[in-house]
Amino acid sequence: MRFIHVADLHFDRTFEGVPKELPADFLKKLNQANEKTLKNIITSAINQNVDFVIFAGDTFHQKNPSLKNQQLLMQQFQRLEQVEIPVYLIFGNHDYYDENRYWFSFPKNVVLFEEEKVKSFIATTQAGERYAVSGFSYRQQYLHKSMTQEFPMRNSQVDYHIGLYHGDVQDANFAPFNLSELKSKNYDYWALGHIHQPTQLSEEIIYPGTPQGHTKKELDLGNVLLVDLSGDKVNLKEIPVAAVRWQKSVISLAHCENNATVLNYLKEQLTPLATAQTRLLEITLTETQHLVNFADMIVNGQLQDLLNQQWPAQIFVHKLAVQETKAKISLPASDLLKKQLLQEFSHSEIFKEVLADLATNKITAALLEDDEFCQEVLEQVTEELDQQFEWGQK
């Protein structure tokens, strides 16, 4: 039996952290990227002749997807309907389900899990294998309980039993679960969603990762999983589908004698990246100390602008930085202490207390309620702490 496991498509999410003003060619590519990624997924499913496709939650980024995006999704599901490939779809914490938000009917091949309780469907593949799919959806942004106990034990009447679960082992807000609880159900495969980094919790319990990265943190992501089940064997293959990839490149300028050689050298180094694949690139330049007034052209953005003007439309440099080779300050404090402190600030009460000044302004006050903002601040702090200080081992 063969299927494609998709999760966290965030189909209607815009690309974050790119400048407002982009070259027209690149902007066009970016605006079409989500649609192209979805089309790539559907085309892969058809080409691979899969028995069905799973969407394990957060297919949409917003709880109220625009009419245009709803229509685009339905059109792509219809392509699968034409070739009789079923879709099993659960809703996650971002696109938690409310039927009144949908202005289009899902095509008949799409099996929706509409309730915040576990339901099971049984079907047969073209080759005559019987399978069961069990899962649940979010009906609100948070789901504070584990859903594992609601899942039935593996159905003994079918050849394969698959669980769909959008949740997080560690986060009490998102249907927290224990790995051992999932394992105890004896399913052949658990199609997880929620974590955007591809993560394999065990041989058959897997987050495929987001098929399209939308922020610089979602570096080099962009695959779906092609899953083959045969007896008790699980065979996995990543299929690249992202229309745009975020990438990082570190380039040493040690071999550039002077500023006049820099541009050509950079182009040479970046040439291998000029393929058909569209990229959002962060470049860090190292060993630049011998180049006179070099950092100025980075700080004022002139070098970045020049690269983006001269570079083919499939690449956009969204960040260009020089890494200073300043020695880190050694701290007697342990790495564990740092982690504990950061852990403390990740509690929203403490976080809000520290940034209480923001609450006095209407616009900035909204930021304090935005989980993603809080998370981003903490991640930046972590990065700074690691870059500037050498933490003790104990």
Ligand SMILES: [Mn+2]
């Ligand atoms: Mn999620």
